[in-house]
Each structure stands twice: as structure tokens, then as C-alpha cells.
Amino acid sequence: MSYVRTASVVLSLVALAVHLDAQGRGGRGGGRGAPETPTEQQWSSNGETRERVAAAMTIAGSDLLPQAKMFCTPTGPQRMAVARQAAGLPPMPNVVVEPTRVFDNMWWIGMTSQNVWAITTSDGIILLDTMNSAEEARDVIVAGMKKAGLDPARIRYIVIGHGHPGQSDHTGGALHLQKTYGARVVMNPIDAKLVLPSQRPDRPLAVPDLDAFHGQKLTLGDTTLTLVHTPGHTPGTMGVIVPVKLRGASHTAIVLAATQLPTRESLLQFERVFNEFAKPMKVEASLNMHANGVQEDLPFLETIRKNPGGPNPYLYGPERFARWMDIMIECGRARLAALGIPTS
Numbered sequence: 001m002s003y004v005r006t007a008s009v010v011l012s013l014v015a016l017a018v019h020l021d022a023q024g025r026g027g028r029g030g031g032r033g034a035p036e037t038p039t040e041q042q043w044s045s046n047g048e049t050r051e052r053v054a055a056a057m058t059i060a061g062s063d064l065l066p067q068a069k070m071f072c073t074p075t076g077p078q079r080m081a082v083a084r085q086a087a088g089l090p091p092m093p094n095v096v097v098e099p100t101r102v103f104d105n106m107w108w109i110g111m112t113s114q115n116v117w118a119i120t121t122s123d124g125i126i127l128l129d130t131m132n133s134a135e136e137a138r139d140v141i142v143a144g145m146k147k148a149g150l151d152p153a154r155i156r157y158i159v160i161g162h163g164h165p166g167q168s169d170h171t172g173g174a175l176h177l178q179k180t181y182g183a184r185v186v187m188n189p190i191d192a193k194l195v196l197p198s199q200r201p202d203r204p205l206a207v208p209d210l211d212a213f214h215g216q217k218l219t220l221g222d223t224t225l226t227l228v229h230t231p232g233h234t235p236g237t238m239g240v241i242v243p244v245k246l247r248g249a250s251h252t253a254i255v256l257a258a259t260q261l262p263t264r265e266s267l268l269q270f271e272r273v274f275n276e277f278a279k280p281m282k283v284e285a286s287l288n289m290h291a292n293g294v295q296e297d298l299p300f301l302e303t304i305r306k307n308p309g310g311p312n313p314y315l316y317g318p319e320r321f322a323r324w325m326d327i328m329i330e331c332g333r334a335r336l337a338a339l340g341i342p343t344s
């Protein structure tokens, strides 16, 4: 089981999604325990908010304007299920999607509502997240891996992006994969301490084998992931920076388990992660665990499946992606300002 090089500091995994919870309620805040978002009135009447929004639009220029408009709203981006619920629309059918090789060494596997990532290395596979349950682990993750030609017996690590008390999305499939394949589960201890005591009897959760910490390196064979702490959605939410290859060329992606939420701690920590990790590492793509949260993932995946040799819609290039991150932060400041919270 190759070497985990435990650097020091904190952290662990995941998907950039806007992800509120499976039962996200829509409307203000969206998910259980989520911080309050500003009202339309607070948003439109605050001078600093208007300045921040204008700054975000300037950063966006012409090529990131739709993204800036999505981020700069009172709630920020909302994943598909939550946005539809808030708009009074019926839920989308939740169906299994064809496994998609987004990069040479990274597969998207999952359903329209939620997904995992399988990272292939010279010494086995690292899985990011585990969906809701043992059944989904078996029928969606393992079945999808086999369809993709990946051997589930080669899963060495499972990095969990975050966990919610009393709820098993993201964490529910981990115990099955841990027991069946001997995979080692990596999770931030803050979330583990919240989640394990409240687990549902019908969905037992895995006890993590390793703590995930901010700045931690997780190495398997020829691949080293960098785990970063991105709190807000949950106190222990972790992002993962992944070296990827596309047709042999090297790139870097970040998997965010959730977007920045309107607390000062969340804002400042996301800003640190972007400035101290993502920008120096030339990250140029954001990946997540809930499709269509901050970008059109399902159409992106279809584009890749239809034309695997064509341009990859996830890759922004480092300069454009740095502006994407700056826009997320500036719109986060706009939300804090509307709530009367200091923004720096």
C-alpha cells in the first residue's frame, strides 16, 4: 500500500461543487446548517457589495462574464437540484451517466445528481468520494469502474471531501469499499468527529484510516495529490489538487467538495488556498462531485465522450482560471459585505 507521505498540515479532499446537501432546501442558505445568505434587499442596497460586484465583472472581462454572473448573486451558484427546487421546478430524474474519461488519468463516474472521481496511478487507484450507500458503491461506482476497465481491487485510497451529521451523501459508500477491497479511507477529522456519532443504522460509515490535513501530500505510485482545507459547507471540507494528463500533456486540476460560503473564515481560507496553492501550482480546471453546480458538467462530459480527441471544456488555462478564482472570492466578499461582515 504505497507510501502516504504525510507532510504536515491539514486536510483532505474534494469536489468543487456548489453543492448543498442532497436534501438542500433551496432558498436562503440552501443546506442544513448552511450560513445565511443575504436577502435581495441587503444585496442591492449595500455600497461595498456593488463595488465588489463591479470589480468581479471587470476581472471577468468578456470571456468569464457568464461565470461572474453566476457567482455574483445573493446565494452564489446553486447546484441543479437545489436551484430547480428553489424555482419551483420538478426534480430532474437521477440516472446513471456513462463513465467518462475526463483526463488520461482521471475518470468521472456517477449519476446526474452526484459523482465520484477515480484517479489512476502507477500503483493503484485513488477514489474521491463514495456517493450515498453501499448499494451505490456497488451498483454505480464499482459497476462504472468495471465498465471503464478499472479494477476496483486496485483502489488504494478513498479521499472523502466532507461529511454531514445524520446524512451519508459522499461518505455512505466508503465502508463497503474499505471492507471489500482494503481501500484506506482518508478524511478530515473535524468532519469525521461530527459524522460518525450520528450515522444512520442502515448506512454505516467507515472509520477513517488516515486523517486529512491542510497542505498534506498523498502519494500513490507516480502521483501526488495535495489536500487543502476549504471550510464553509462543512467545517472539515477538503479540496484536492490533482496532477492530470491530457493526451500526455501535464495540467493541474482542483476538485472542490463545495464552494465558498458567506462566512469570513470560509472566505479567507478559500483565498489562502487559491493564492498559496492553486495559483502557484497553475491549477486550470475545477472539478466537483455534483454535476452542474458551478459549470455545465453534464454537457461537458457529453462533449468529451463524443469527441475524446477534441478540446477539453474543463481546461481554462492557468491565467483564465486564476481570474475564475478571483471572481469567486470577489463575489464572496460582496456577500459578506451585504451581511455587514468585514471582507478582509
Ligand SMILES: [Zn+2]
Pocket (backbone or CB within 6 Å): 019, 020, 021, 022, 162, 164, 233
Ligand atoms: Zn455536503
